[in-house]
Amino acid sequence: MRIRLLACALLLAASPLAFAASGDASVGKKKSGPCAACHGNEGVSASPDFPNLAGQYADYLEVAMKHYKVGKRKNPIMAEQVKNLSNKDMMDLAAYFASQRALSVKY
Amino acid sequence: MRPARILAALALAAAAFPAFAAGDAAAGKNKVFQCQGCHGISDWKTAFPEVYRVPKLGGQKAEYLVAAMNAYKKGERDFATMRAMVADLSDQDMADIAAYYAAQAVTTAEKKK
Numbered sequence: 001m002r003i004r005l006l007a008c009a010l011l012l013a014a015s016p017l018a019f020a021a022s023g024d025a026s027v028g029k030k031k032s033g034p035c036a037a038c039h040g041n042e043g044v045s046a047s048p049d050f051p052n053l054a055g056q057y058a059d060y061l062e063v064a065m066k067h068y069k070v071g072k073r074k075n076p077i078m079a080e081q082v083k084n085l086s087n088k089d090m091m092d093l094a095a096y097f098a099s100q101r102a103l104s105v106k107y
Numbered sequence: 108m109r110p111a112r113i114l115a116a117l118a119l120a121a122a123a124f125p126a127f128a129a130g131d132a133a134a135g136k137n138k139v140f141q142c143q144g145c146h147g148i149s150d151w152k153t154a155f156p157e158v159y160r161v162p163k164l165g166g167q168k169a170e171y172l173v174a175a176m177n178a179y180k181k182g183e184r185d186f187a188t189m190r191a192m193v194a195d196l197s198d199q200d201m202a203d204i205a206a207y208y209a210a211q212a213v214t215t216a217e218k219k220k
Contacts, residue, residue: 045168045171047168048168048169048170048171049168049170049171049174050168050171051167051168051171051175052166052167052168055163055166055213056162056163057150057159057160057161057162057163059159059160060159060160060161060162062159063157063159064162067184067185072184072185073178073183073184073185074178074183074184075178075183101213102166102212102213103162103163103164103165103166103167103213104163104165104166104211104212104213105146105147105148105149105163105164105165106147106165106211
């Protein structure tokens with residue numbers, strides 16, 4: 001019983017570590033040149049067809065890029081853009097766009 | 108001659124705006140109650156199959172939001188919850204919902220915070 005409790009406590013304590021790895025926004029900025037063509041210089045897109053990225057959650061952006069890469073999201077433009085990105089690249093880019101401001105959550 | 112010209116102009120104008128249904132943000136407000144359960148809460152996370160914060164929609168491009176909803180509907184995006192959410196939405200519903208979220212841009216004052 002006590003051991004089980006201890007195991008639960010350890011698991012709970014460790015769970016934030018799973019998200020500890022994070023991108024570097026300043027590195028991401030240097031890698032974001034190609035993104036700007038559609039998503040805008042400040043992560044605010046000039047075209048209604050392309051999403052704003054500024055202020056979006058970094059973990060969501062990472063998952064979205066990974067899904068384009070593995071084909072869980074099917075979009076020929078994005079698949080081409082992310083195919084050569086490493087996990088670190090995607091984390092850095094996500095951190096960069098997340099550090100900007102535009103999108104919001106309002107209730 | 109003149110009516111024919113007007114007709115031609117109208118036809119051209121209609122052609123310039125293809126199938127995209129014009130969204131009504133006010134109507135959208137009454138259609139987002141299910142969306143808000145996740146997208147209306149800051150830092151709300153998915154639980155399965157991957158854990159990440161659900162995206163912010165406020166201030167997003169309306170056309171993009173419609174395209175994203177259609178992609179979930181058609182299976183071009185793989186996420187069961189969203190697929191279920193959009194399954195019964197009409198084109199007009201999606202346009203209205205998109206218009207509602209697109210109208211929630213961050214104000215200049217908020218940006219400076």
